Amino acid sequence: MANLWASLANSGVFLSVLAGGYLLKRLGLFKTQDAQMLSKIILNITLPAAIIKGFADVQFSGMLLLTFALSCGVSAALLAAGAVLSRGRPPIERGTTILNTNTFNCGNFAIPLLSGLVSADAFAALCMFDMGAGVFTYGPNTALAHHAMGRDGGKAGLGSILKHIFRAPVMVVYMCMAALSLLRWEVPGPLMRVAVMAGNANSFLAMLCIGILFEVRFPKEGRATVLRVLGGRCAVCAAAALLVWFVLPFPREVARALVVILFAPVANCAAMITVENGCDGTIAAVINSVSMVLSTLLMTLLLALLP
Numbered sequence: 001m002a003n004l005w006a007s008l009a010n011s012g013v014f015l016s017v018l019a020g021g022y023l024l025k026r027l028g029l030f031k032t033q034d035a036q037m038l039s040k041i042i043l044n045i046t047l048p049a050a051i052i053k054g055f056a057d058v059q060f061s062g063m064l065l066l067t068f069a070l071s072c073g074v075s076a077a078l079l080a081a082g083a084v085l086s087r088g089r090p091p092i093e094r095g096t097t098i099l100n101t102n103t104f105n106c107g108n109f110a111i112p113l114l115s116g117l118v119s120a121d122a123f124a125a126l127c128m129f130d131m132g133a134g135v136f137t138y139g140p141n142t143a144l145a146h147h148a149m150g151r152d153g154g155k156a157g158l159g160s161i162l163k164h165i166f167r168a169p170v171m172v173v174y175m176c177m178a179a180l181s182l183l184r185w186e187v188p189g190p191l192m193r194v195a196v197m198a199g200n201a202n203s204f205l206a207m208l209c210i211g212i213l214f215e216v217r218f219p220k221e222g223r224a225t226v227l228r229v230l231g232g233r234c235a236v237c238a239a240a241a242l243l244v245w246f247v248l249p250f251p252r253e254v255a256r257a258l259v260v261i262l263f264a265p266v267a268n269c270a271a272m273i274t275v276e277n278g279c280d281g282t283i284a285a286v287i288n289s290v291s292m293v294l295s296t297l298l299m300t301l302l303l304a305l306l307p
Contacts, residue, residue, distance in 0.1 A: 014109060014207050015292065021211020030212045035281070038209040039272030046205055047269065048173040049198035054111065054127055055177040056187055063121070063254065064128045070248065071132025074240045074262065078102035079140055081232040083148065091149040093225055095279040098145040100287045101229050103137050103267035106130035109292070110264035110299070112203060114257060117303065122257035125250075129261055131174050137267060138168035145277060170269075206268040213271050213285035222283040229266075229287050230294070237262045245306075256306045263302065265295035 024030050082101030086094040104110070111126050118126070166172065180187065187195070241259045244250060250258065266288045275281035 014113075014203065015296070017204055017207035018211040018214070018289065018292070021208040022214045023211075025212050032213060032281075035209050035212045035272070036275060038205060038212070039269075039275065042202065042205050042209060043269060043272060044169050046198050046202035048169050049195040050202040051170065051173050051199075052177060052187060052192070052195035053199040055131075055174075055181065056192060059124070059184070060178075060181055063250065064124060066248065066250070067125045067128040067254075067258065068132045070240070070244065070258070071129040072135065074236065075102050075133050075136035076140075077236045077240070078233060079136060079144060081236050082229070083144060085228045085232050086148065092279050094148040095145040095277060096274055096283055097225055097229055098148055099141055099274045099277065099279060100266055100270050100284050101232050102133075102141055103270040104130070104133040104261070104264045105267040105288075105292070105295075106133060106261060106264055109203075109268070109295075110261045113299065114260060114303075118257045119253050121251065122254045125254045126257055126261055129258060131178065133267075134170060134174055137269070137273070138171045142273065142277060145279070149279075210268045210271060210285055210288055213275075213281055214289050222280070222286065225280075225283055226287050226290060230291055233266075233291070252307070259306060260299050260302045263295055263298040265291040 021030070025032070079098070079102040082098040085101070086097035089097070106126065106129060111123075111130065114123075114126060177187075241262045244255050244258050244262070248255070268288060271281055271284040271288050274284035
């Protein structure tokens with residue numbers, strides 16, 4: 001019960017910062033345009049630093065490779081769901097749906113929420129799940145969204161995907177940290193100290209940015225997009241959770257952590273990526289905020305019920 005209350009307290013802190021960002025915007029201290037500058041700081045500085053900090057002690061194993069494969073498989077299924085659900089819709093709506101259906105807020109929400117409630121092996125699996133999800137968030141997601149909107153010459157091939165991956169500092173950092181882990185090399189002390197300092201600011205800035213983007217009132221036609229994205233995510237992730245719990249050979253404590261993280265909210269960087277790709281940032285922020293509330297309830301319930 002104490003761990004359950006700790007989980008609720010952690011969730012409350014994140015949601016309070018998000019609400020604070022929205023309130024400060026309503027008071028005139030911030031404007032929606034300010035979120036673009038914050039998003040650049042997050043995507044290019046604090047989030048890569050948080051990855052360096054979180055991945056520093058991860059060592060590869062067969063279980064972690066299976067976790068990575070699971071994450072990629074779920075991400076591919078969500079990406080396909082986003083493309084199917086948005087078929088026939090206007091280009092901007094298609095891009096918004098694709099960019100927000102297949103993302104997981106692991107590093108800024110789920111992993112901090114679960115860090116005190118899971119074992120070391122389960123925590124390493126959570127980090128590997130985040131890495132697999134990140135490959136799709138910064139690569140195929142953007143490439144397919146551009147294809148659906150008729151950009152990049154309508155191509156979504158390997159070259160386009162690799163271009164988007166290597167242009168994302170987050171993915172470059174993930175690949176570097178994976179290589180260091182395989183080689184069993186450590187990050188130099190001075191670099192780690194800088195990464196810890198910058199990474200500690202990541203969760204706060206990300207929640208603040210989402211709060212600034214959030215709008216209680218949004219166009220009526222946007223409601224269908226919100227329901228489409230969240231409904232598709234829940235269906236795919238529920239099926240994946242059943243696969244993890246009943247079929248895949250994970251230790252029970254690891255399976256429990258993975259089932260919970262499958263219901264993590266939409267990544268807060270999804271709203272920033274949506275804005276950067278010329279799609280509807282307001283709808284993306286609403287999707288993010290609603291998914292965070294739903295995910296907090298579902299994740300807390302699963303932590304309480306799963307043995």
